[in-house]
Amino acid sequence: MNSVVKDARKAGERVGLTAESITVRGGNPLRGRIEVRGAKNLATKAMVAALLGDTPSILRGVPDISDVQVVRGLLGVYGVRVTDPSPGELHFDTAAVEKAHFAEIDAHAGASRIPILFCGPLLHRLGEARIPDLGGCRIGDRPIDFHLDALRAFGAVVDKSYEGIHLTAPNGLKGAEITLPYPSVGATEQVLLTAVRAKGTTELHGAAIEPEIMDLIAILQKMGAIISVEPNRVILIEGVDRLDGYRHTALFDRNEAASWASAALATHGDIFVGGASQAELMTYLNVYRKVGGAFDIEDDGIRFYHPGGELGPVTVETDVHPGFMTDWQQPLIVALTQAHGVSIVHETVYENRFGFTEALVKMGADIVVHPEGMPNVPRRVARRAFEQSAVITGPTPLHGADITVPDLRGGFSHLIAALAASGESKISNIGIIARGYEHIIQKLEALGADFVLEG
Numbered sequence: 001m002n003s004v005v006k007d008a009r010k011a012g013e014r015v016g017l018t019a020e021s022i023t024v025r026g027g028n029p030l031r032g033r034i035e036v037r038g039a040k041n042l043a044t045k046a047m048v049a050a051l052l053g054d055t056p057s058i059l060r061g062v063p064d065i066s067d068v069q070v071v072r073g074l075l076g077v078y079g080v081r082v083t084d085p086s087p088g089e090l091h092f093d094t095a096a097v098e099k100a101h102f103a104e105i106d107a108h109a110g111a112s113r114i115p116i117l118f119c120g121p122l123l124h125r126l127g128e129a130r131i132p133d134l135g136g137c138r139i140g141d142r143p144i145d146f147h148l149d150a151l152r153a154f155g156a157v158v159d160k161s162y163e164g165i166h167l168t169a170p171n172g173l174k175g176a177e178i179t180l181p182y183p184s185v186g187a188t189e190q191v192l193l194t195a196v197r198a199k200g201t202t203e204l205h206g207a208a209i210e211p212e213i214m215d216l217i218a219i220l221q222k223m224g225a226i227i228s229v230e231p232n233r234v235i236l237i238e239g240v241d242r243l244d245g246y247r248h249t250a251l252f253d254r255n256e257a258a259s260w261a262s263a264a265l266a267t268h269g270d271i272f273v274g275g276a277s278q279a280e281l282m283t284y285l286n287v288y289r290k291v292g293g294a295f296d297i298e299d300d301g302i303r304f305y306h307p308g309g310e311l312g313p314v315t316v317e318t319d320v321h322p323g324f325m326t327d328w329q330q331p332l333i334v335a336l337t338q339a340h341g342v343s344i345v346h347e348t349v350y351e352n353r354f355g356f357t358e359a360l361v362k363m364g365a366d367i368v369v370h371p372e373g374m375p376n377v378p379r380r381v382a383r384r385a386f387e388q389s390a391v392i393t394g395p396t397p398l399h400g401a402d403i404t405v406p407d408l409r410g411g412f413s414h415l416i417a418a419l420a421a422s423g424e425s426k427i428s429n430i431g432i433i434a435r436g437y438e439h440i441i442q443k444l445e446a447l448g449a450d451f452v453l454e455g
């Protein structure tokens with residue numbers, strides 16, 4: 001069994017999904033109601049923030065996904081008592097936080113990228129941090145240079161070895177002026193989680209301002225932090241001596257909501273996404289409307305549906321917030337294979353995030369990827385060297401195929417392509433999808449999908 005297959009199986013097993021593959025009989029619209037809970041990309045960071053509190057924290061709306069289980073396991077290694085008195089609610093007791101053995105930390109190597117965010121909180125609490133080899137989706141190099149440079153600016157000493165990364169702070173951590181070369185979500189979180197208890201003020205320039213970052217700031221403020229978000233991607237953090245625990249309900253998962261919305265469009269369906277809210281999805285909703293999708297915004301969620309008639313082509317470029325998220329393009333591309341005309345999607349956040357389109361081409365889609373991107377597209381932030389463009393010509397009927405899931409969002413798009421296609425598709429490595437989509441099998445059942453699990 002190769003390492004990707006093993007990782008996929010482990011990810012699935014963490015949330016009770018033991019099947020290795022799913023065979024889908026496509027051609028039926030997805031119809032019904034599903035609920036989205038807290039965002040993977042917030043809940044996991046909120047769990048790390050609990051480590052900074054001297055008193056217990058309570059997080060509600062926590063999704064049952066394997067990334068949450070990985071972070072829970074790692075918190076346990078450091079002596080944080082994590083309990084779940086009811087579904088979706090986690091309690092964190094940090095009274096017995098202690099140093100961990102490297103073997104225990106290393107057992108979490110390769111499972112997620114979140115461990116890098118433990119650096120600041122561990123340095124504050126224990127004076128040192130050991131970080132295992134990181135995991136996460138294979139969608140490019142995904143370096144951590146911004147993280148390590150920021151930690152060094154606070155006074156951390158970073159030693160890299162074959163075992164991972166070891167950090168110490170011989171003179172404590174002090175507030176710093178930091179300019180990120182790119183508004184990285186993770187590096188911004190790294191700075192926030194470190195600066196809140198550093199001595200003095202931190203001035204962060206070029207910060208990411210995604211809604212998940214704002215929700216993390218809200219949590220830190222509940223804990224006692226002083227953080228102000230200034231114009232032009234500047235965040236000021238005044239360090240405090242002590243933080244308490246928090247009680248918080250996680251922001252809904254807008255990436256999951258957008259995924260189901262695209263699934264409704266691709267399968268000619270009608271899906272009510274309970275828990276979704278408009279403000280965080282505005283950019284997505286504009287594109288959805290331009291393509292020809294319809295939505296009704298209600299107090300408790302959003303109904304997304306194919307209103308009949310032809311879908312139209314669109315040109316989008318992924319971007320940092322408030323732009324079109326890179327995590328939204330994969331399911332949307334499946335819907336665009338059914339639009340009449342030529343659509344173009346420019347990926348500007350990651351250098352290698354169109355690999356999943358190969359499987360769509362195998363299923364009958366007409367997608368040409370330009371690995372060098374296309375010139376003259378305006379950018380929200382300074383242009384990066386990495387860029388790719390995908391040109392999608394539709395509509396093309398999709399037919400079933402055997403597919404191996406490459407990464408989280410790509411995997412979800414394969415699943416909905418199979419549901420939209422005529423005939424049968426076998427999709428392997430489905431555990432990867434469980435890393436970020438809660439109760440995926442139950443939700444497919446609720447929406448009337450026709451499938452069997454195997455392996």
Ligand code: EPZ
Pocket residue numbers: 040041042113114137140141142143144145146147148182183184185186187208255325326327349350351408409436
């Ligand atoms: C977060 O990843 C999300 N993951 C990603 O979601 C999301 O796609 C991404 O933000 C962008 O919104 C989590 O929150 C766990 P970045 P993150 O740092 O923080 C480069 C999903 O499917 N970079 O904003 O790792 C990097 O290579 C996932 O849910 C450096 O060069 O993203 C990328 O090209 C996938 N050096 C760009 O910046 C660094 O030190 C943006 O990455 C850090 C990042």
